[in-house]
Amino acid sequence: xxxxxLSAGATARRLGVAVTTxxxxxxxxxxxPSQHVPGHHRRYTSADLVRLDIMRRLTAEGVSPAEAARWxxxxxxxxxxxxxxxxxxxxxxxxxxxxxxxxxxAGPAARGLARAAMRLDTVAIxxxxxxxxxxxxxxxxxxxLLRPVLVGIGExxxxxxxxxxxxxxxxxxxxxxxxxxxxxxxxxxxxPRILLSCADEEQHSLPLEALAAALAEAGVSxxxxxxxxxxxxxxxxxxxxxxxxxxxxxxxxxxxxxxxLTALLTAPRRPLLVLAGGPGWxxxxxxxxxxxxxxxxxxxxLAVAVRDSLDQAAAS
Amino acid sequence: xxxxxLSAGATARRLGVAVTTxxxxxxxxxxxPSQHVPGHHRRYTSADLVRLDIMRRLTAEGVSPAEAARWxxxxxxxxxxxxxxxxxxxxxxxxxxxxxxxxxxAGPAARGLARAAMRLDTVAIxxxxxxxxxxxxxxxxxxxLLRPVLVGIGExxxxxxxxxxxxxxxxxxxxxxxxxxxxxxxxxxxxPRILLSCADEEQHSLPLEALAAALAEAGVSxxxxxxxxxxxxxxxxxxxxxxxxxxxxxxxxxxxxxxxLTALLTAPRRPLLVLAGGPGWxxxxxxxxxxxxxxxxxxxxLAVAVRDSLDQAAAS
DNA sequence: TGCAAGATGCGTCGATTGATGCGTCGATTT
DNA sequence: AAATCGACGCATCAATCGACGCATCTTGCA
Numbered sequence: 001x002x003x004x005x006l007s008a009g010a011t012a013r014r015l016g017v018a019v020t021t022x023x024x025x026x027x028x029x030x031x032x033p034s035q036h037v038p039g040h041h042r043r044y045t046s047a048d049l050v051r052l053d054i055m056r057r058l059t060a061e062g063v064s065p066a067e068a069a070r071w072x073x074x075x076x077x078x079x080x081x082x083x084x085x086x087x088x089x090x091x092x093x094x095x096x097x098x099x100x101x102x103x104x105x106a107g108p109a110a111r112g113l114a115r116a117a118m119r120l121d122t123v124a125i126x127x128x129x130x131x132x133x134x135x136x137x138x139x140x141x142x143x144x145l146l147r148p149v150l151v152g153i154g155e156x157x158x159x160x161x162x163x164x165x166x167x168x169x170x171x172x173x174x175x176x177x178x179x180x181x182x183x184x185x186x187x188x189x190x191x192p193r194i195l196l197s198c199a200d201e202e203q204h205s206l207p208l209e210a211l212a213a214a215l216a217e218a219g220v221s222x223x224x225x226x227x228x229x230x231x232x233x234x235x236x237x238x239x240x241x242x243x244x245x246x247x248x249x250x251x252x253x254x255x256x257x258x259x260x261l262t263a264l265l266t267a268p269r270r271p272l273l274v275l276a277g278g279p280g281w282x283x284x285x286x287x288x289x290x291x292x293x294x295x296x297x298x299x300x301x302l303a304v305a306v307r308d309s310l311d312q313a314a315a316s
Numbered sequence: 317x318x319x320x321x322l323s324a325g326a327t328a329r330r331l332g333v334a335v336t337t338x339x340x341x342x343x344x345x346x347x348x349p350s351q352h353v354p355g356h357h358r359r360y361t362s363a364d365l366v367r368l369d370i371m372r373r374l375t376a377e378g379v380s381p382a383e384a385a386r387w388x389x390x391x392x393x394x395x396x397x398x399x400x401x402x403x404x405x406x407x408x409x410x411x412x413x414x415x416x417x418x419x420x421x422a423g424p425a426a427r428g429l430a431r432a433a434m435r436l437d438t439v440a441i442x443x444x445x446x447x448x449x450x451x452x453x454x455x456x457x458x459x460x461l462l463r464p465v466l467v468g469i470g471e472x473x474x475x476x477x478x479x480x481x482x483x484x485x486x487x488x489x490x491x492x493x494x495x496x497x498x499x500x501x502x503x504x505x506x507x508p509r510i511l512l513s514c515a516d517e518e519q520h521s522l523p524l525e526a527l528a529a530a531l532a533e534a535g536v537s538x539x540x541x542x543x544x545x546x547x548x549x550x551x552x553x554x555x556x557x558x559x560x561x562x563x564x565x566x567x568x569x570x571x572x573x574x575x576x577l578t579a580l581l582t583a584p585r586r587p588l589l590v591l592a593g594g595p596g597w598x599x600x601x602x603x604x605x606x607x608x609x610x611x612x613x614x615x616x617x618l619a620v621a622v623r624d625s626l627d628q629a630a631a632s
Numbered sequence: 633t634g635c636a637a638g639a640t641g642c643g644t645c646g647a648t649t650g651a652t653g654c655g656t657c658g659a660t661t662t
Numbered sequence: 663a664a665a666t667c668g669a670c671g672c673a674t675c676a677a678t679c680g681a682c683g684c685a686t687c688t689t690g691c692a
Binding site: 120121122123183227228232 | 442446479484491499503508540544545
């Protein structure tokens with residue numbers, strides 16, 4: 001095979017970790033180049049890289065580094081089981097620390113995802129998200145996996161003004177995963193009766209995309225306008241499509257202009273239901289007639305209810 | 317050209333290096349005259365000179381000599397990074413050949429797409445785009461179908477300050493379609509060596525997503541940071557992952573700060589290739605060493621050229 | 633709920649390694 | 663005779679080494 005032995009730096013870059021981390025893995029876990037003279041430079045052969053890749057994959061799936069290294073050291077081939085089963089085998093192991101993104105008690109899966117994000121490991125991120133959606137559904141994936149990581153990134157970002165590239169790359173993967181869910185559903189016969197839109201100036205559309213994916217998963221078709229929708233454009237869209245329900249998302253107070261909601265309520269062909277989603281909205285300032293779902297699950301439930309009632313009305 | 321074989325000394329002088337260095341390059345990197353009898357004098361043909369010139373240029377740009385030599389050796393018939401032109405990759409990428417005004421099949425399709433957009437008909441939009449990508453590939457879909465529609469929407473949008481919701485919804489559909497292309501490819505074994513990023517403050521990422529999809533279509537993996545990436549974050553990502561090529565997209569002049577490019581070029585372990593994409597960049601203001609692809613097809617071709625660039629390992 | 637203990641990633645520092653360009657030398661080619 | 667060859671060695675400098683410590687996360691427990 002190609003005796004293309006990589007230097008320590010090149011290997012670290014490949015994995016998305018620091019050179020010191022690589023050295024630490026060698027010292028703490030015995031996970032280093034197969035042959036290495038102390039004091040000399042490390043050269044990672046392709047066999048070593050395979051081992052490190054196991055390490056990468058397992059830690060991205062939430063296995064603690066110590067445990068992952070144990071597997072990587074033993075198994076030289078792809079005889080390594082998935083992260084879930086490995087995790088199941090080791091309970092009560094301490095984990096976490098370093099420059100990790102805080103995910104609190106959200107669980108190993110979230111921690112692994114956070115680690116993959118720090119390494120800018122697009123592949124691992126996307127795989128994890130996709131698998132979680134397939135297993136647990138969009139809502140649980142959002143609440144238990146993605147949101148903790150996003151919040152963690154946000155906190156870190158606010159504290160140290162770093163990690164912007166991590167946040168962007170991660171958001172992109174999330175967005176793509178949700179888009180895949182939406183695209184994966186067959187086109188419904190009936191035109192969508194639910195309109196999703198961000199508030200004016202509102203840039204964060206990820207939660208709304210989560211809602212869109214959740215709706216698609218539940219078989220509810222919708223129309224998604226996306227971020228930064230001016231009121232006039234929103235009213236225009238409503239006038240043109242006459243949705244039964246409208247969800248307006250506001251992430252920060254600044255974008256939560258209650259006048260937008262009032263405009264919807266007083267619009268010709270006003271939607272049956274107006275939902276104000278997101279932490280931006282203040283309960284007191286909402287005009288009467290606006291519903292404020294507390295979380296994603298409730299929003300989905302409301303939307304499903306709307307769909308069902310419409311179906312019944314159409315059937316009778 | 318056949319008669320003009322330079323001696324070792326002349327060649328060395330031409331390159332500005334010592335004669336011994338030339339000999340060293342031959343021994344250490346195998347970068348010598350195409351035919352040479354051991355013990356006899358070396359005669360460098362023009363083809364050899366081309367190879368040596370690549371070596372010189374790359375090392376002058378800060379690329380490690382071992383890596384540069386690998387490139388020079390491999391790129392005897394291919395063209396090189398930093399060179400004026402690179403032949404379009406043949407496999408998987410369709411060339412943007414007939415650069416005529418969209419007629420024939422693209423004309424009606426674009427019109428239909430625009431109409432679907434005005435209708436806010438998500439399903440029809442997505443279907444049309446997906447079909448076009450499957451049939452004509454990403455590059456042609458972008459150039460002949462999507463871009464005309466986007467430009468059309470943009471023009472009217474600017475004139476009437478309306479249609480914002482149309483633009484958003486359409487952009488989402490395009491984005492989702494591109495994401496599907498990227499997600500549809502199997503995960504490559506090697507980590508991505510190409511980094512895509514918007515310039516600082518730059519909000520338009522759709523063209524970059526088109527590039528990402530085109531790369532995925534061509535089997536080239538990449539990392540996509542997305543819109544509004546500050547320089548520090550970009551440099552951080554580069555330092556962490558050491559990509560072989562970086563594409564910076566700027567849509568409008570305001571975001572086309574050449575200092576960003578300079579920062580990339582002077583960064584430690586700078587990428588082999590720095591591409592400045594988008595209409596924001598002015599050719600005159602670009603620092604030397606930055607390549608400015610004129611269209612999507614050329615950008616893809618350039619990226620393909622560095623696809624399997626070896627990592628910057630220590631020389632053997 | 634709050635806190636101590638363990639786990640982990642990585643920045644820093646002085647010393648060392650290793651890649652690279654090139655000068656030198658005796659022999660050989662042109 | 664001039665230029666070059668192959669071999670050897672040397673100076674230089676970026677990359678890396680080993681050790682240490684720090685900041686921060688997670689977990690068990692009060």
